[in-house]
Amino acid sequence: MTSGSGRKAARRAAIAIAVFIAGAVALHMIAPESFYPWAKAIHVIAVISWMAGMLYLPRLFVYHAEAGSGTPQSETFKLMEARLLRLIINPAMIVTWIFGLWLAWKGFGFSGGWLHAKIMGVLVLSGVHGYFAASVRRFAEDRNEKPARHWRLMNEVPTVLMVIIVVLVVVKPF
Numbered sequence: 381m382t383s384g385s386g387r388k389a390a391r392r393a394a395i396a397i398a399v400f401i402a403g404a405v406a407l408h409m410i411a412p413e414s415f416y417p418w419a420k421a422i423h424v425i426a427v428i429s430w431m432a433g434m435l436y437l438p439r440l441f442v443y444h445a446e447a448g449s450g451t452p453q454s455e456t457f458k459l460m461e462a463r464l465l466r467l468i469i470n471p472a473m474i475v476t477w478i479f480g481l482w483l484a485w486k487g488f489g490f491s492g493g494w495l496h497a498k499i500m501g502v503l504v505l506s507g508v509h510g511y512f513a514a515s516v517r518r519f520a521e522d523r524n525e526k527p528a529r530h531w532r533l534m535n536e537v538p539t540v541l542m543v544i545i546v547v548l549v550v551v552k553p554f
């Protein structure tokens with residue numbers, strides 16, 4: 381899957397993640413008492429990247445299923461899907477979880493009905509992530525059997541989960 385430029389992009393993504401985390405650790409060591417809002421900002425930035433990828437990937441699956449396997453478009457979609465997953469969606473999910481769990485521990489001691497419900501929602505979202513990751517592999521091996529209509533429906537699932545999760549954390553209804 382990975383060509384020379386793919387490896388370079390993967391290395392760049394890994395360096396970006398490492399710089400992000402190193403910066404956060406340094407910030408925490410310098411001013412631990414004022415680190416919380418910085419951690420929340422990094423969390424929300426990672427969330428936006430994760431959601432952008434989770435909303436775009438099933439859209440690519442729609443077009444890929446319509447193009448059919450063995451076509452030149454199919455080969456282009458395979459590359460786009462693999463890079464979107466490896467360079468954006470996977471790293472963004474990891475950073476979202478690391479900073480989300482830190483915020484939950486530091487800010488709330490993992491207590492609060494809204495937080496428990498939110499974590500449940502994110503576990504379901506992570507399950508959808510896993511399904512999409514397996515589907516990238518299936519498309520790459522020309523083994524996708526799902527029609528475009530299925531992927532159009534799947535495109536709505538991360539959207540609905542995102543709305544529920546954001547309302548839970550901003551409104552904290554219970």
Ligand code: HEM
Binds near residue numbers: 420542549
């Ligand atoms: C991976 C598991 C996650 C955990 C444990 C987690 C936990 C948290 C915690 C404890 C906060 C701080 C709340 C506050 O200070 O008021 C927070 C903020 C936030 N989270 Fe998450 N989160 C996770 C994933 C997500 C996801 C997937 C989304 C969106 C789809 C999301 C959206 C947000 C937003 C928008 C805020 C800022 C809320 C505000 O400033 O009022 N989080 N998260």
